[in-house]
Amino acid sequence: MKAVIIGGGACGASAAARLRRLDDCAQITILEKTNEISIANCGLPYYCSGIIESESTMHVSSPEKFKNLLNVDIKLGAEVTEINRKDKTVTVNGHEKISYDKLVLAPGAYPFVPDIEGIKNPNIFTVRMLSDAEKIKHCIKNTCVKNAIIIGGGFIGIEMAENLSEIKEINTTLIEASSHILPPVDEETAAFAQNELRKHGVRLILNNGVKAFKNDRAVLSSGLEIPFDIAILCTGVKPDTKLAKSCGLEIGKSGGIKVNEHLLTSDENIYAGGDSIETENFVLKTGALVPLAGPANRQGRIIADNIAGISSVYKKTLGSAVVKVFDLTVACTGCNEAQLKKEGVDYLKTFTMGFSHANYYPAATRTMHKLLFDKSGNILGMQSAGYENVEKRVDVVAAAMRSGAKVSDLIDMELCYAPPYSSAKDPVNILGMHADNILRGLVKPAFFNDIQNNKNALLIDVRSEQEFSASTIDGAVNIQPAQLREHYKTLPVDRKIILICNTGFQTYVASRILLQNGLKEVYSLAGGQILYNELLKNKLDENAEKTAAV
Secondary structure, eight states: EEEEOOOOOOOOOHHHHOOOOOOTTOOOHHHHHHOOOOOOGGGHHHHHHHHSSSSSGBOOHHHHHHHHOOOOOEEEEEEEEEETTTTTEETTTTTTEOOEEEEOOOOOEEEEOOOOOOOTTTEEOSSSHHHHHHHHHHHHHHHHOOEEEEOSSSSSHHHHHHHHSSSTOOOOOOOSSSSSOTHHHHHHHHHHHHHHHHHTTOEOOOOOOOOEEEEEEEEETTSSSOOOOOOEOOOOOEEOOOOHHHTTOOOOOOEEEEEOOOOOSSSSSEEGGGGGGEEBBBTTSSEEEOOOHHHHHHHHHHHHHHHHHOOHHHHBBBEEEEETTTEEEEEEOOHHHHHHHHOOOOOEEEEEEEEESSSTTTTTTTEEEEEOOOTTBEEEEEEEEEEESSHHHHHHHHHHHHOOOBBBHHHHHOOOOOTTOSSSOOOOHHHHHHHHHHTTTSSEEEHHHHHHOOSSSEEOOOOOHHHHHEEEEOOOOOOOOHHHHGGGGGGGSOOOOOOOOOSSSSHHHHHHHHTTTTTOOEEETTTTTHHHHHHHHHHHHHHHHHHHOO
16 A cells, blocks of 8 residues: 655654554655754744754754654655646646555645835745744744744743743834734733743834835834844744645635545545645534644544544544743643634633632732633633743543533542642532633623723722722722621622632632522622732733834
8 A cells, every 4th residue: 555645844754753663564665855854843932032042953854854763755856746636646746647546645734924115125934934033033043033023922932932032132012913913812811921921121102014125124004114133923824725626635614625524525535734724613514724733743643543443533623722932831732712702602711810729829920810611501612821830730621521411520630639739619610610600600601801891880899998098900999898798788789799808719709609699780890909900001011012012
């Protein structure tokens, strides 16, 4: 059996390695159009800054290792220019024909480069290949780079902003056309990352795209001009579907190669995986493009199984992801609010501000967790931002979603506990309790925008007089839970009442008092004043940036 794999990235390499383990007699060939195979692409920003020092560590594997250990032939610089489905051959570099029994399309994706004036400036780079990183390192080393701009606030953009700003004497500006960075998360979660970037000296320009490059200046849509010595385009990627389209394979609505659950294309002898395919969103059941290394590796394994006669299924994509933002970690899984709104999905949400481990054990830090769920208790997504054990909690919820768990099942998750690592009630348990209380009608959540946009609401700070005097939200009055039991009859029944404390626990207790005594429009500020202050800081800093740019 002859298997030809187009693309030597995560999916292609995984497919080759797995297929060899299943079939030692198969003839396996990888055709890679570049001179790079099995590169640790996710580490490129850290290689650019020198955090990853050695170029050799960026090579996950090599043609020699594939040949010696797995007896897989790798042809570098081998660009497939044509697929003949009838004859089951591929044409390499315009002339060499190679036959196949099974073909695997894993060409990956390519950086999206906007068609704007001045884009071909030699000091403008993309970050996709090891060769790209080498060019960036050469530019920084051999030219006087004082000002760097990053265009695009996705994962790679954030990582590049951090790594360039860590290089001495480089002033870094990140430009994002949308209202917040990190598209997979919502504005509240992104606010933590934005505050962290600003804290470390990265200038953020939001709601503003690049209109043109003029020599050493980027001209933004607003007319603002930003000087640069080096610019990095992190404006996303596009699935490489050129070959698939040219040979008549079906393309999905999202623009990726259409595959079934076995990752088989519309041709019974051609499989596809990795960044070039359309997968099914686990929550929405719609087609999605998810260019992540984890899914690509799993897809390669599944393709090999099916080629070898083992029925194997790809079980949709959750889109679990994590990013380091200086000292902060942001992680997510499932859907965000924008995706749910776009598809018309009714949802509920809640926030908690828990500790990374038991708060009585030294060095505990706060972590924001956001949970999205529906009225039936189905978990739709989770986002977290904090400094320790952040991705651990998101991983637990991602696993729970895979198993079909409801929010109430999070309460019963029996997770590891010792004071240095967690609390007796893990943040995942607490998140489940919050959501379950909302579904049962035991508490009504209020959010940042409810206070910002509803000036008629009565704000009641239920903390101690000392805490209230130290800091509160403008317009709030101080009434503690014991006083609420005595004076609830004096509260207005025709106004929305929003209760405030540090994190949302005291207001839950206070809201139970009022709700059980007949008041209906009583709400608990989810995430409390700690979350509110973080979001307010982000808003004020963003407004200051806009004013400074005028």
